[in-house]
Amino acid sequence: MQEKINLGLRFLLIILIVLVGSIISVRLWSGKAEKIDAPVDLVINENMTIAEIGKANKLENIVLKIAFGLRSKEEMKKKLADFDLTVEQAASKIQKSMALQSEDASKNWVKIVVKFGLWFSFLIFMFVMMKKKKVSTANRSWFYFIAVMIFGVMLSADPSPMGTIKDNFALFGAYHVLFPPRIVAFVVMLIMVILANKFICSWGCQLGTLQDLIFRINKN
Structure with missing residues (x-):
């Protein structure tokens, strides 16, 4: 019984840390919300100058x-x-241009550089560690916890593999336009999936990492 109580307390502690940390992170990193606006009707005719259209x-x-x-x-x-x-x-050209500008304005580019640099460094580190068989039962949970805290909490669940895929399709579906940075991220993630199979689901996806952490706590 005591073991089950301790297990439940550890689970609640992790959830509490993630929730509180996420609230703080959102306040620190929050900027313009990333959303895809619906196309708007434009006032335009052939006799208008570009300045008048604007x-x-x-x-x-x-x-x-x-x-x-x-x-x-x-x-x-x-x-x-x-x-x-x-x-x-x-x-159509104006709508596409507006969509690209909206995407660009919604990005915190400092955060993007930081998060991708840390993310790739961490994934490479873990890939090497696993290849050398240095990830043990004892330290795996700590690696998961570090990944959750950095990429799931401190950097507000970024980079998000599935979020990138979803946003690519959503933007293309609405405006038939592709945002270059998202395409680069999408291609890189596809390459990682091909080269490392399920590795990205366990170590590169915040939800997957949190799930594995909870599983390890229960298993241990």
Whole structure:
């Protein structure tokens, strides 16, 4: 009975640490929420200049620059008809540009550099440790705990393999556009899955790592 009580207390302690740590982490790292906005109806016609389109739809110049490939401010004075685009084509280009800018604005790039650097370093370290058979029953739980605390709590559940896959498909489904950093992350994760099989599910996925940690506590 005492053993079961101790097991339950350890489980509750881990959950409490994860919850409290996550709340603190969100307050420290939180920025603009990452979400994919639904396409909006644009005010646009062939006789409007690019500047007028931007003003009518409250668009940033960078959005217009990307959408129409503008190379100077003077081109903002050109009419839509001068770009040999239909209203539908122009609207599609603007929507895609808006989606990319929204994705970029939602990112904390300092956090991204830190988290991926730590994540790759940790995965390489664990891969080498396992290849050398230095991951024992005694230290495995501690490695899991460290992974959960760093990537599941301190860095707010990032990087997220499944989140990256989901966001790639969601963005493409809504705007038929791909956000380059997500594609890079997606390809890297696919390569890791191919090379290391289920390794990423156990050590690179925060939920999988937490599940394995709880399993090890129960098993031990």
